Amino acid sequence: MPSRPNILLITSDQQRADCFGFENPHVRTPHIDGLAREGTRFSACITPNLVCQPARASILTGLLPLTHGVWDNGIDLDPHVGERGFAGTLARAGYRTAFVGKxxxxxxATFRPTGTPECRxxxxxxxxxxxxxxxxxxHVELAVLGHFDNPCPVERPPVGHYERWLYSRAPEEEVERLYRASLRPGVGATQTWHSALPVEWHSSSWIAERAIHWLEGRDRSRPFCMWVSFPDPHQPFDxxxxxxxxxxxxxxxxxxxRRRDLERRPWWYKATLEGTPRLADPGMRELRAKVSRIPDQSDEQLAxxxxxxxGMISLIDHNxxxxxxxxxxxGLAQNTLVVFTTDHGEMLGNHGLYLKGPxxxxxxxxxxxxxxxxxxxxxxxxxxxxxxxxxAPSFCDYAGVSAVADLQGKTLRSMLEGGSETRAAAWSEWHVHPARCGVELKLRTVRTRRYKCTIELASGTGCPASMRRAPA
Incomplete structure (x- = not known):
């Protein structure tokens, strides 16, 4: 290896593991498929948490959610913990570090100021x-807008670099009209429309443009580590x-x-689908229920x-x-480690469920x-x-530096380079806040090559599964 490699992490949001061309002939992802042909892919990678915020904090820090402290959405990552993640570690080792996107x-999504650059x-x-x-x-350029039917920021000027840029494209009313408008009459599918926003104005296009701009203007005397984070294909499906x-x-x-078949599932499936979020603010309670649950869809609507x-996935692939x-x-391709992954998956109607949940x-x-x-x-x-x-430990390994903290992840480098290393299990955990769905849960999941088991610690109930049968 001629020098310390550059590191480029690219992530999507809420993309199913079977929504790549190499696993699903119905999905067109030629560029990501090319990465897989030219490199290595993992067919049994799991997320440390089933929702965005904890999963992303785990990617950054190499720590499980209950260790880094973000055990559900709505909890801010402590900056002191975040700065000890792979980006801060590599920056202190001489890397130029950048983040573009979500x-x-x-x-x-909070009605009270928290003081962070992401808070609306x-x-x-x-x-x-x-x-x-x-x-x-x-270096940071954030995209904050998205994932809600109404794109309006709480304050003016808009929050986030993408939002400021978007609202500079046209008068405010026109931007919001285009965001909400559909190019074709719908069939009543929830949170689904053909966005009238020009593709050049879409967040996926902007994120790629800004990432390329940063690459072109970077400090060439130092290796770089950049995280490019696309907010799609998270709902709304626009x-x-x-x-x-x-x-x-x-x-x-x-x-x-598409049967929910809740009677054969652990008790918390039904409880989380039928419970009322425990939120004091009625506006936030209504918002939570609206954006996190989708009623059953007809075949036409689900299609x-x-x-x-x-389409959102193929647009990401294009970028x-x-x-x-x-x-x-x-001239960077030969000495750049490129990694593509996502934070968690999406139900997309399977088992009669939509979006994500416990x-x-x-x-x-x-x-x-x-x-x-x-x-x-x-x-x-x-x-x-x-x-x-x-x-996180893999990036530190490739950069030739030691992680600041004792990480719970383990470097993948030996496996990537063709070594015979094996793994016993991977772990996922979630302390579900009652503000999400009206019930508090303490979930722990372990997945091996042959089996998977989830335990709800407070009640002692669980759901073992064999991975040799059709995985569930």
């Missing part, structure tokens, strides 16, 4: 000239044209089993939802291709993980149980 290390009630305090530091990243029309809903396969979901082309154009099914638990770079074996598929928790 961070979600801190709560954004206080982020406007960070003026347009602010570009970090944040959680160990020296893909812009032409990508929203890439998939014909009539040709999209639907899940074979349109899925087609838009696939991943743009970034990879920039690496090639600037349901440790493979739809949510398993995530795609692909790596390409110097020394990484080509065309390798690894079935050992690993975790996105392993990324």
């Amino acid at each position: 961070a979600h290390f801190a709560t954004k 009630s206080s982020g406007a305090r960070y003026g347009p000239e602010w570009v970090g530091p944040y959680m160990g990243f020296e 893909c812009p044209a032409p990508w929203s029309f890439l998939y014909d809903p009539k040709s999209v396969p639907l899940p074979g089993d 349109h939802m899925t087609a838009n979901y696939y 991943v291709g743009r970034i990879l082309e920039a690496l090639e154009a600037h 349901w440790p099914l493979e739809d949510l638990l398993r995530v795609g993980l692909i790596a390409r770079g110097p020394g990484v074996k080509r065309g390798q598929v690894i079935a050992e149980p690993v975790s996105t928790l392993d990324l």
Whole structure:
């Protein structure tokens, strides 16, 4: 290896592990498929948590949620803990570190100011000239807007670099009209429409553009570590044209089993689906119920939802291709470790469930993980149980530095380079706050090559499963 490698982490949000071309012929991801052919992919990687904020904090820190303290959405990552993650560690070792896109290390949907740049009630305090530091990243450009039907920031000027840029494209009323408008009449699919927002204005396009801009202007005397984070295909499923029309809903396969069949599931499945979020503020309670639950959809509605979901993934893949082309154009591809993964999965109607929740099914638990770079074996598929928790120690290993703290993840480098290392198990945990669905849960999941088991610690109930049968 001629020098310390650059590190490029690219993530999507809420992307199923079977929504890549190499696992699903109905999904078009040629650029990510190319990464897998030229490198290594893991077929049994799991997330440390089934929702965004804890999972992302675990990627950054290499720690499980109850260790880094973000055990559910709505809890801010302590900056002192975040700065000890891989970005801060590499920055102190001489790397130039950058973050572009959705961070979600801190709560954004709150009506009270929290003082972080991601909070929609206080982020406007960070003026347009602010570009970090944040959680160990020296350069930061954030996308905060998204995941809700109403895009309006709580304060003016808009919060986030993407939001400021978007609202500079046209008068405010026109931006919001385009965001909400659909190019084609819908079929009543929940949180689904063909966005009238020009694709050039979409967050996926902006994030790729800003990542490429940073690569071109970086300090060439130092290796870099950049995290590029796309907010899609998280709901709402509002893909812009032409990508929203890439998939014909009539040709999209639907899940074979759409029965909820809650009677054979542990008690908390039904409790979380029927409970009322315990929130004092009625507005936040209504918002939580609206954005986190989807009623059962007809076949036609689910097909349109899925087609838009696939379109969002293909748009991300297109922009991943743009970034990879920039690496090639600037002579960086040979000495850059490129990793693609996501924070957690999506139910997408399987088992009659939608979005995400405290349901440790493979739809949510398993995530795609692909790596390409110097020394990484080509065309390798690894079935050992690993975790996105392993990324932070892997990055430190490739950079030749020791992690600041005792990490709970373990470096993947030996496996990536063709070693015979095996793994016994990977872990996921979630202390579900009653504000989410009206019930408090303490869930622990362990997954081996052959089995998976989840225990709810307070009640002592669980759900073991064999991975040799059709995984559930």
